Amino acid sequence: MNFENYRITPNYNTNKTDLFLATEQEIELCEKTLAIEFDDDYKDYVLTFGNGILGGTYIRMYLPKRIMNTLSKWKNRITEYWFWDEGKDILTKDEVLNSVRVGDTFDGDELILYKSYYYILPRHSEKIYKIGKTLDEMITWLCSTGILTEPFVERDFEPFDPVEWGK
Numbered sequence: 001m002n003f004e005n006y007r008i009t010p011n012y013n014t015n016k017t018d019l020f021l022a023t024e025q026e027i028e029l030c031e032k033t034l035a036i037e038f039d040d041d042y043k044d045y046v047l048t049f050g051n052g053i054l055g056g057t058y059i060r061m062y063l064p065k066r067i068m069n070t071l072s073k074w075k076n077r078i079t080e081y082w083f084w085d086e087g088k089d090i091l092t093k094d095e096v097l098n099s100v101r102v103g104d105t106f107d108g109d110e111l112i113l114y115k116s117y118y119y120i121l122p123r124h125s126e127k128i129y130k131i132g133k134t135l136d137e138m139i140t141w142l143c144s145t146g147i148l149t150e151p152f153v154e155r156d157f158e159p160f161d162p163v164e165w166g167k
Contacts, residue, residue, distance in 0.1 A: 001041040001136045003048060006155040011052075019159050021050035022063045030064030034071070036100055036113060041135035052159040053106075055143055055152060061103040061111070061135070063162060074101045074110075084121055087128025091119060096128075109148055111138065122148055 008017050027046065031037055046063055053060050062070075075097055082093050091099070091114060099114035108123035118131040118138040129147070131138045144151050 001044045001134070003044075005153075006049070006054075006157055008049070009156045009158050011159055017159060018161075019050045020052070020063075020162055021048070022046035022065075026064040030068055033068060034100055037116065038113070039116070039134050042102065042113075045135055049157050050159065051162045052157050054139065054155065054157050056154060056156055057106050057158075058149065058152075059103060059105055059111075059139060059142055062101070066162065067100060067102060071100065078110075084126050084128050086126035087121075090128040090130050096121065105142065105148065107148065120148070 008019070010017050024047070027038060027043055042061070045061055051063050051066075078093075078096060082096075084091075084093075084096070095114055096112065096119075099112040099119070101110055102113050102118075103111035105111070105123075110121040110123075112119050112121060116133055118133070118135065120129040120131060120138070120142070122129070129141075131141050139155075142148065143153070143155075
C-alpha cells in the first residue's frame with residue numbers, strides 16, 4: 001500500500017502522535033481464529049498506522065484484537081437489525097453473517113471482509129457495495145466516489161489508544 005500521501009496528525013485529546021500498532025502475531029492469530037486471510041494492504045496499514053481515524057474523522061480500521069473481541073456482538077446486532085435486502089444480489093444476510101467486520105466510518109457504515117473481498121454496508125441505505133480485494137481499493141472508494149460522503153483527498157491519520165474504544 002502506498003502511504004506517500006498519508007500524514008500522521010496529533011490526537012485531538014492528547015496532542016500526541018503516538019501510534020498503537022498491531023503485531024504480526026496478532027494478525028496471524030486473528031486470521032487463524034477466524035479462518036480468514038487479510039490482504040497485504042490491511043496488514044501494512046495496521047502495522048504502520050494502527051488504531052486511529054483516517055481522513056480527518058472518517059474511516060476507522062480495526063486492529064485484529066478488536067475484530068475478534070467485537071465479532072460476536074456485531075453479528076448479533078446485524079441479525080437483529082438487518083435491513084440490506086436491496087443488496088441481497090451482492091451479499092445475502094447469511095453471507096454477511098459469515099463475514100468479518102474490519103472497520104467502520106464516522107457515519108456508521110460497516111466495512112466488512114468476505115471471501116477476500118471488501119464490502120460496505122451503508123448505514124443510510126439498503127444497498128451493499130462490493131469494493132475490491134485490497135484495503136487501498138476500499139479507502140480510495142470511500143474517499144473518492146462521493147457516494148457515502150463528499151469526496152476528499154487528505155489522508156490525515158489521527159491515532160487513538162485502543163483503550164479509548166474499549167479495545
